[in-house]
Amino acid sequence: xxxxxxxxxxxxxxxxxxxxxxxxxxxxxxxxxxxxxxxxxxxxxxxxxxxxxxxxxxxxxxxxxxxxxxxxxxxxxxxxxxxxxxxxxxxxxxxxxxxxxxxxxxxxxxxxxxxxxxxxxxxxxxxxxxxxxxxxxxxxxxxxxxxxxxxxxxxxxxxxxxxxxxxxxxxxxxxxxxxxxxxxxxxxxxxxxxxxxxxxxxxxxxxxxxxxxxxxxxxxxxxxxxxxxxxxxxxxxxxxxxxxxxxxxxxxxxxxxxxxxxxxxxxxxxxxxxxxxxxxxxxxxxxxxxxxxxxxxxxxxxxxxxxxxxxxxxxxxxxxxxxxxxxxxxxxxxxxxxxxxxxxxxxxxxxxxxxxxxxxxxxxxxxxxxxxxxxxxxxxxxxxxxxxxxxxxxxxxxxxxxxxxxxxxxxxxxxxxxxxxxxxxxxxxxxxxxxxxxxxxxxxxxxxxxxxxxxxxxxxxxxxxxxxxxxxxxxxxxx
Numbered sequence: 226x227x228x229x230x231x232x233x234x235x236x237x238x239x240x241x242x243x244x245x246x247x248x249x250x251x252x253x254x255x256x257x258x259x260x261x262x263x264x265x266x267x268x269x270x271x272x273x274x275x276x277x278x279x280x281x282x283x284x285x286x287x288x289x290x291x292x293x294x295x296x297x298x299x300x301x302x303x304x305x306x307x308x309x310x311x312x313x314x315x316x317x318x319x320x321x322x323x324x325x326x327x328x329x330x331x332x333x334x335x336x337x338x339x340x341x342x343x344x345x346x347x348x349x350x351x352x353x354x355x356x357x358x359x360x361x362x363x364x365x366x367x368x369x370x371x372x373x374x375x376x377x378x379x380x381x382x383x384x385x386x387x388x389x390x391x392x393x394x395x396x397x398x399x400x401x402x403x404x405x406x407x408x409x410x411x412x413x414x415x416x417x418x419x420x421x422x423x424x425x426x427x428x429x430x431x432x433x434x435x436x437x438x439x440x441x442x443x444x445x446x447x448x449x450x451x452x453x454x455x456x457x458x459x460x461x462x463x464x465x466x467x468x469x470x471x472x473x474x475x476x477x478x479x480x481x482x483x484x485x486x487x488x489x490x491x492x493x494x495x496x497x498x499x500x501x502x503x504x505x506x507x508x509x510x511x512x513x514x515x516x517x518x519x520x521x522x523x524x525x526x527x528x529x530x531x532x533x534x535x536x537x538x539x540x541x542x543x544x545x546x547x548x549x550x551x552x553x554x555x556x557x558x559x560x561x562x563x564x565x566x567x568x569x570x571x572x573x574x575x576x577x578x579x580x581x582x583x584x585x586x587x588x589x590x591x592x593x594x595x596x597x598x599x600x601x602x603x604x605x606x607x608x609x610x611x612x613x614x615x616x617x618x619x620x621x622x623x624x625x626x627x628x629x630x631x632x633x634x635x636x637x638x639x640x641x642x643x644x645x646x647x648x649x650x651x652x653x654x655x656x657x658x659x660x661x662x663x664x665x666x667x668x669x670x671x672x673x674x675x676x677x678x679x680x681x682x683x684x685x686x687x688x689x690x691x692x693x694x695x696x697x698x699x700x701x702x703x704x
Contacts, residue, residue, distance in 0.1 A: 228617060232624040235604075239597065243629065246590045250633025253586035254676055255640040257579040261668055262641065264572055266660030268565065271297065273351040274418040275528075275557055279537045282306070282314065282544055283526035285551040289567070292560040295326055295526040298336045298419045302328060305523040310550045314529070317543075319536040322347045324528040327431045330390045335376050337390050337424045339431030339524075347530060350418050360384060361411030367430050367516040370407035375421040375653070377412045384409055388424065390434055405434045417659040429519035529554070587679050590629050594622065594687040605691050615692045622688035623681060630680020634673050638665065 236243045275296050283291045284304040293299040305327075315323040324347055327339030345363050348356050361384045364371045370388050382388070387406040407426055415421060531537050537556070544554040598605075605618055645662050653659050665673075 228621050228624060231608075232621055232628055235601075235621075236625060236628060242593055242597070246593050246629050247633045247636060249589050250583075250586040250630060250676070251636035251640060253579075253582040254634045254637030254672075255644075257576075257583050257672060258638060258641045258669055259644070260575045260579045261672070262645065263660060264575075265668075267658060269661065270418070270659045271561060271564075274420075275348075275350060276353055277349040277530070278528045278557055279531045279534065280529040280541055280544070280554045281526060281557055281560070282529055282552060282554045285553045288553070288555045288560045289564050291526065291553065291555055292557065292564065294328065295528075296419070296557070298423060302525045304551075305525050306527070306552060307523050307550060308521045310547070310552065311524050311527055313549075314544060315527070317540070319531050319533070319540045320529055321532040322530045324348055325428060325524040326526050326528070327428055327523070328525040330392055330431065330434070332376075332388055332390055332424055333380060335373070335380075335422055335424055337370075337426060337431070339426050339428045341428055344425065348420075348528070350416055350420065354416070356416070356420065357414040359412050359414045361409070363411055364425055364427055364430075366410075367427060367433060367514065367519065368405065368407045369410045369427065369430070371411035371413060371425045372409060373413050373421040373423045373425075374415040376424055377409075382409055382412075384412070390424075390426075392435070417653070427516065428521050428524070429516045432521050433514055433519050583676060584679075586633065587630065587676070587683055590626065590633075590680065591683045591686060594626060594629075594684070595690070598687055598691055619685075619688040619692045622691055623684035626684025626687075627677060627681050630683075631677045634676040638669065638673065 281291060281295050283295060283302065284306055286303055290300055290303075294302050311323070311325060314320060315325075322343060324343045325340060328336065330337040342363065342365065345356050350356075358371075359374065361371070372382055376382065386409045388409060389406050407424075407430065413420065413425075529540070531540060541554040541556065544552050608618060608621075609615075642662065645660060649660060649662065
């Protein structure tokens with residue numbers, strides 16, 4: 226106890242150098258613990274984003290790319306899956322449920338996801354938790370939109386607000402669909418996943434906003450073909466270029482020469498009816514189209530839940546071998562492991578850098594203790610003169626080294642948790658990564674013990690020098 230008191234008083238007597246040493250160790254240890262916390266937080270955050278989904282299906286490409294843009298909202302898809310192909314696999318006997326995703330649009334930097342009611346029924350995260358609504362209801366009508374918790378909070382949206390979607394992903398898009406705004410009908414509960422940073426609309430709404438001038442693309446039988454330019458009226462009753470003065474076709478579709486005619490009997494608004502639209506600006510607005518008017522043509526990807534988990538691998542092979550369309554199915558867990566393996570080198574590199582930084586901090590402590598011995602020669606000699614043996618002097622210096630290392634490590638640990646508490650929401654808002662704050666675990670305690678042990682061992686270097694110093698060396702006056 227006497228030695229411990231002497232060590233503390235000696236450190237307080239050299240308060241400035243002690244503070245610098247403790248500070249350098251604290252910063253280096255905070256870096257080591259911070260890297261470890263971010264690494265574990267990233268893995269946990271990514272793993273908790275999706276649960277109880279057997280397959281993710283999209284167009285052929287990279288497995289990690291499909292995982293990133295479908296689940297984590299990172300990157301952009303290259304091609305889409307036709308609606309016919311999606312329906313074929315959704316009705317497969319081995320498939321219990323599917324969640325279609327249509328991507329490619331955004332709103333003020335947040336992604337817009339086109340999906341259907343199956344998203345709310347079947348999507349699970351963090352061990353099977355369901356998507357829940359904090360306010361309002363799920364989007365079911367053509368121009369309904371449900372907001373993720375972060376979108377509503379950051380953009381200060383409330384129920385009833387109107388939202389315009391931009392074509393493209395990012396802060397700046399290509400075309401903003403101002404003529405077809407969506408109305409906020411619901412806000413989701415916080416999930417601490419990328420779900421919070423997206424807007425959810427119906428598949429029909431996503432399809433409708435991409436109709437040119439607010440009208441659907443013409444089907445194949447409505448196109449004017451070059452070889453029909455001089456032919457007699459087609460049997461399908463459509464009026465072509467050489468029928469400019471003819472009566473409207475029997476199918477009720479209004480063509481180029483019928484621009485001022487009434488809308489077609491089939492209820493669809495076609496390209497050639499642009500002048501018949503109610504709006505003066507040439508656009509067909511939301512109130513002019515119903516959800517029944519829209520036919521979905523494609524989706525970006527879809528999630529699959531199987532009736533029997535034993536069928537997953539066979540279903541994956543069948544989808545990958547699908548001849549009608551190039552498609553790919555990936556297992557979320559396998560794709561995640563593949564991604565972590567690719568990032569393993571970066572993780573190891575960061576960890577090594579942090580370890581070397583800690584060693585530099587400990588070496589700084591060693592240098593500080595060693596160089597201070599010359600100033601403390603008289604102190605050591607007086608201790609020897611009053612009865613402290615060489616072993617007591619050795620123990621004193623080793624204990625000082627242990628105190629410095631332990632104080633620095635504890636200060637670094639406190640610094641990490643303080644930064645996590647202050648920056649957790651900022652990191653989530655900027656990069657969508659939620660890093661949980663939990664009490665120090667086995668890894669943190671192991672690293673803390675390793676730093677204190679290293680300090681203990683390094684303390685023997687100056688202690689051994691002081692141990693060998695003769696009594697008269699400290700009492701003699703040097704000229």
